[in-house]
Amino acid sequence: MEKSARPRTALNECVKVVVRCRPLSDREKNESYEEVVKVWPERGAVQVYNPKGQDKLFTYDAAYDCSSDTKTIYDEMVRPLVASVLDGFNGCVFAYGQTGTGKTHTMEGNGDDEGIIPRTFRHIWAHIENTASPDVTHLVSCSYVELYLEDVRDLLSKECKKLTIRGQELNGFYIPEMTSIVCKSASEMVRLMRAGNRNRASGRTDMNEHSSRSHAVFLVTVETAHRSTNRIRVGKLNLVDLAGSERQRKTGASADRLREAARINQALSSLGNVISALAENSPHVPYRDSKLTRILQDSLGGNSKTIMIANIGPASYNYDETVTTLRYAHRAKAIKNKPVRNEDPKDAKLREYQAEIERLRSLIEQRKAIEKRKKPPKIRSKATPQDSEEETASIESEHILAESTIEQEKTKTEELEHQIRALEDRLVQGGGGKDLLNNLNESQVILQQRHMEIAERKKREIEMQQKIDLEEETTAIVTNTFTTLQQEVDHKTQRLKRCLAKYASLREEMVEQREAHDSERREQEALQAALIAELRRRLLLADSFVPDAGRPTVMRLRYNDDADTWELPPSGAEPLTVRPVSTPGARRPACLAVEGVDAPRRRAENLLDLRPLPLPSTVRHYPPQRPQTTLTKSVEVPVAIKKEVPVESRRVSGKPRPPSALHRLGTAGVR
Numbered sequence: 152m153e154k155s156a157r158p159r160t161a162l163n164e165c166v167k168v169v170v171r172c173r174p175l176s177d178r179e180k181n182e183s184y185e186e187v188v189k190v191w192p193e194r195g196a197v198q199v200y201n202p203k204g205q206d207k208l209f210t211y212d213a214a215y216d217c218s219s220d221t222k223t224i225y226d227e228m229v230r231p232l233v234a235s236v237l238d239g240f241n242g243c244v245f246a247y248g249q250t251g252t253g254k255t256h257t258m259e260g261n262g263d264d265e266g267i268i269p270r271t272f273r274h275i276w277a278h279i280e281n282t283a284s285p286d287v288t289h290l291v292s293c294s295y296v297e298l299y300l301e302d303v304r305d306l307l308s309k310e311c312k313k314l315t316i317r318g319q320e321l322n323g324f325y326i327p328e329m330t331s332i333v334c335k336s337a338s339e340m341v342r343l344m345r346a347g348n349r350n351r352a353s354g355r356t357d358m359n360e361h362s363s364r365s366h367a368v369f370l371v372t373v374e375t376a377h378r379s380t381n382r383i384r385v386g387k388l389n390l391v392d393l394a395g396s397e398r399q400r401k402t403g404a405s406a407d408r409l410r411e412a413a414r415i416n417q418a419l420s421s422l423g424n425v426i427s428a429l430a431e432n433s434p435h436v437p438y439r440d441s442k443l444t445r446i447l448q449d450s451l452g453g454n455s456k457t458i459m460i461a462n463i464g465p466a467s468y469n470y471d472e473t474v475t476t477l478r479y480a481h482r483a484k485a486i487k488n489k490p491v492r493n494e495d496p497k498d499a500k501l502r503e504y505q506a507e508i509e510r511l512r513s514l515i516e517q518r519k520a521i522e523k524r525k526k527p528p529k530i531r532s533k534a535t536p537q538d539s540e541e542e543t544a545s546i547e548s549e550h551i552l553a554e555s556t557i558e559q560e561k562t563k564t565e566e567l568e569h570q571i572r573a574l575e576d577r578l579v580q581g582g583g584g585k586d587l588l589n590n591l592n593e594s595q596v597i598l599q600q601r602h603m604e605i606a607e608r609k610k611r612e613i614e615m616q617q618k619i620d621l622e623e624e625t626t627a628i629v630t631n632t633f634t635t636l637q638q639e640v641d642h643k644t645q646r647l648k649r650c651l652a653k654y655a656s657l658r659e660e661m662v663e664q665r666e667a668h669d670s671e672r673r674e675q676e677a678l679q680a681a682l683i684a685e686l687r688r689r690l691l692l693a694d695s696f697v698p699d700a701g702r703p704t705v706m707r708l709r710y711n712d713d714a715d716t717w718e719l720p721p722s723g724a725e726p727l728t729v730r731p732v733s734t735p736g737a738r739r740p741a742c743l744a745v746e747g748v749d750a751p752r753r754r755a756e757n758l759l760d761l762r763p764l765p766l767p768s769t770v771r772h773y774p775p776q777r778p779q780t781t782l783t784k785s786v787e788v789p790v791a792i793k794k795e796v797p798v799e800s801r802r803v804s805g806k807p808r809p810p811s812a813l814h815r816l817g818t819a820g821v822r
């Protein structure tokens with residue numbers, strides 16, 4: 152992601168939230184799970200049957216049931232957003248949901264059901280072809296990154312190199328070294344997407360055969376220059392396929408899958424915190440908490456038009472996760488963004504290319520002018536038989552020199568012309584369209600416009616329906632006239648009952664939310680315990696096998712949060728916690744009195760005792776085996792030697808053993 156221009160004057164626009172429910176999977180059908188989700192597309196509502204209490208009803212900008220296809224979602228919701236991107240706005244479409252609910256299916260597609268990402272490519276190129284004119288120039292470039300285990304990886308680079316997110320909350324975050332490839336057609340973009348997908352981390356879990364183990368962001372940048380106005384508009388579109396939230400007991404994750412799951416859930420929880428903070432208009436939004444929220448900063452509460460697609464499954468055994476996703480999505484509805492058209496931003500590549508083409512053209516002109524002014528090198532006529540041998544040789548060498556100078560000049564000019572052609576080739580100039588206008592005809596454009604109009608009308612219908620539902624109650628009260636007192640009492644009793652029912656349902660909701668929160672916490676604790684156990688195993692291995700010599704270096708490693716790397720501070724930069732002991736041959740001798748913490752000469756310097764707390768010994772000391780000998784009067788080993796020497800003092804003669812990594816970890820979290 153490149154640094155985006157900050158908004159100048161912006162109108163607030165809420166994040167649009169869409170819910171899509173997938174059909175029951177074969178496995179769910181075989182295990183005879185009930186369907187607990189009912190979608191009301193015409194109301195934009197989703198109802199979830201609650202086995203323990205009242206049903207839950209949530210309303211959104213749109214809701215799609217299991218019979219709907221991605222084409223409908225694209226035409227009704229995403230098409231207007233992509234049209235805005237082509238007009239110079241930033242846009243973001245992100246799919247969120249529990250693992251195995253169809254996020255990748257929605258974003259990338261599956262078989263005949265083409266996903267949102269390839270549909271976007273076709274839409275962009277249809278627009279470029281349709282607006283082709285000598286006045287307009289387009290430049291389309293793509294990048295593809297994934298966030299895997301808190302590493303940002305470039306999916307379009309050869310070795311998926313790790314990238315660093317730069318910037319600050321105030322000016323926005325960006326990824327400067329991300330590969331950006333200029334594309335000339337929709338099929339080229341699809342090829343890029345597929346190449347990136349091959350590099351993407353995925354794996355098998357009990358919930359999904361091909362589960363995405365990373366959050367992926369496909370960034371499309373469309374730059375449009377108008378020659379008549381000399382203005383450049385830059386629209387950036389983030390297409391995000393998040394990894395799914397998952398519960399360890401359902402996915403059966405262990406080892407690497409467990410580590411991935413922990414990171415996925417951590418990033419999603421940070422995303423949830425950002426959404427909550429924005430929805431509640433909190434003064435602090437914790438974007439810095441994870442890389443995912445840094446990448447999505449502009450899309451959530453910033454300069455962008457955003458659509459969230461919440462994917463859910465209908466099976467009863469996923470009731471808790473479905474309700475959590477729906478609550479999450481409902482909260483996101485309140486987020487207000489401030490989109491503005493990006494006009495003439497500093498980092499527009501198109502401007503750079505145009506300037507470079509101009510510079511190369513003027514260079515060629517200059518060369519041509521100089522060549523014209525230059526007198527052609529005086530070349531003597533060919534050697535005659537009367538010329539001496541020396542003269543003949545000099546004339547020939549002059550000839551060769553002149554020819555090579557002319558040749559060099561020619562190649563240089565050709566090189567410059569080639570560079571211009573290469574740059575121009577990257578730009579899609581209107582009118583010069585090779586096979587541009589072949590694919591799309593007028594009627595298709597009209598059809599697309601009609602689609603947008605229908606979608607707009609449908610959206611308004613849903614909004615109206617939701618308003619009507621909301622106002623129905625109030626209107627009934629106002630319009631009711633009562634002929635008898637009893638009638639009024641009955642009506643008011645009915646209202647009271649309804650209010651009490653609502654109150655009860657809210658209380659129930661509160662209890663459920665608390666339970667959900669508790670169960671999530673328990674899940675996180677279990678995950679944390681499993682991870683710490685794994686970490687302790689690794690640290691034990693490190694303590695047992697990393698040689699003493701390398702230990703101090705390892706212990707000096709510090710994590711730099713900003714640069715997002717482990718760093719080794721230069722030696723001597725840190726204050727010493729323990730005074731170094733003298734070595735044999737050194738000026739001062741080492742003795743126990745000097746090395747002890749309470750040594751008088753040490754007291755003034757070490758006010759804090761920074762040594763790690765001792766852990767109970769994990770090593771069992773076996774008594775030395777008595778040699779099996781027939782001698783009755785064996786030589787007794789002196790008691791002083793047999794006595795177990797404490798670990799600390801055993802090392803006094805040499806260097807003290809540096810604190811083990813296990814000491815630093817302590818016993819926290821281990822069961």
Ligand SMILES: Nc1ncnc2c1ncn2[C@@H]1O[C@H](COP(=O)(O)OP(=O)(O)OP(=O)(O)O)[C@@H](O)[C@H]1O
Nearest residue numbers: 173250251252253254255256261359362363394395
């Ligand atoms: N709307 C749908 N219609 C038919 N099948 C679907 C639909 N949505 C998802 N599926 C099927 O469900 C399975 C899981 O889908 P997918 O891999 O897209 O889930 P996901 O949410 O991306 O999972 P994860 O988070 O683990 O990557 C796939 O086999 C997919 O074909």
